[in-house]
Amino acid sequence: MIATTDQPPAKDATATLMHAEAAEAGAAVARLLAANRATLAALGERLRAAPPAVVVTCARGSSDHAATYGKYLIETFIGVPVASAAPSVASVYAADVAPSGGLCIAISQSGRSPDLLASVAAQKAAGAHVVALVNDTTSPLAETADTLVPLMAGPERSVAATKSYIAALAALALLTAEWSQDAALTEALDRLPERLGAAWALDWSGVVALLRDASNLFVIGRGLGFGMAQEAALKLKETCALHAEAFSSAEVRHGPMAIVDAGFPLIAFATSDQAGDGVREAAAEFAQRDARVALADAAQDGAGSPAALRDHPALEPVLMIQSFYRMANALSVARGLDPDSPRHLSKVTKTL
Structure with a gap:
């Protein structure tokens, strides 16, 4: 268990754009599901009739962290291999893509980064069917898409993406559910907006106390939870000026374990299934070294600290990242920072 703190933050953490926008994730997901069910049902039928040999994100x-989640979804529910395209192959090296006729899933809040657009154009030229998960439907990426999936997150003014990220996760889960026709995942998606509200209300103040004065930490997950570990580590860098590294619980026991000693902080995301078993085992091993472990364990269904909700194992990581966002916003304020305007960052990164 993590001790909570009674010390108030330097200012009202609920007054930030990040707090307000992350709190809207449930409503955004409800809009996304309503707007895209028919589109993704048609795409699912197409993919069942002519399965692609490979999916490229x-x-x-x-x-890209959402794409990691999508990789695990598609590979576990469908069995089609998923690979991440390196944008520099197209934007820097101008290399052609071998004809494949596969499926390309492009994910972006803005849909305007030049290297992303170059990579998508190369995939399309090679015969890929382009599915664009994008929040800005007036963007060049949206215009390029063969299948457009509006994320429906609404305006997102804070530099730190929150509701648009969760909407992308939900879109990938909906695509997978329609493609696989998995009834349990479809049912879980129906209740996801409400469950996101419950996840937002969970108390993660103990993690704020744990990390208020930290400088380094690990974030671990596995399988469908690994993309959340990646996202959490990025958000801690962006909004809290914390050096955070994400690892799979299967990899962290190798070289990274060597730097862990007493007092080293760790956040762990454990789903209620067998992938979560590996995270729980790694967290226990860290605790034996007197590391300071914050284990969000869905198997405890809200009983742990920090609390995590039990649901369909494929959607538990989505609920965890929603709880994490509220904590990260509060931690940023507690560390005297502005989560809406991280240093040296802008909303659209135009990498060439």
Whole structure:
């Protein structure tokens, strides 16, 4: 268990744009599901009739972490291999893509990064069917898409992407559910907006106390939870000026374990299934070294500290990242920072 703190933050953490926008994730997901069910049902039928040999994802930053989640979804529910395109292959090296006729899933909040657009154009030229998960439907990426999936997150003014990231996760889960026709995942998606509200209300103040004065930490997950570990580590860098590294619980026991000693902080995301078992085992091993462990364990269904909700294992990581966002916003304020305007960052990163 993590001790909570009674010390108030330097200012009202609920007054930030990040707090307000992350709190809207449930409503954004409800809009996304309503707007895209028919589109993705038609795409699912197309993919069942002519399964692609490979799926290629194109994304940067938080969107690439969503793509990691999508990789595990598609590979576990469908069995089609998923690979992440390296945007520099197209934007720097101008290399052609071998004809494949596969599926390209491009994910972006803005849809305007030049290297992303170059990578998608190369995939399309090679015969790929381009599915664009994008928040800005007036963007060049949206215009390029063969299948457009508006994220429906609404305006997002804070530099730190939150509701648009969760909407991208939900879109990938909906695509997978329609493609696989998995009834349990479809049912879980129906209740996801409400469950996101419950996840937002969970108390993660103990993690704020744990990390208020930290300088380094690990974030671990596994399988469908690994993309959340990546996203959490990025958000801690962006909004809290914390050096955070994300690892799979299967990899962290190798070289990274060597730097862990007493007092080293760790956040762990454990789903309720067998992938979560590996995270729980790694967290226990860290605790034996007297590391300071914050284990969000969905198997405890809200009983742990920090609390995590039990649901369909494929959607538990989505609920965890929603709880994490509220904590990260509060931690940023507690560390005297502005989560809406991280140093040296802008909303659209135009990498060439």
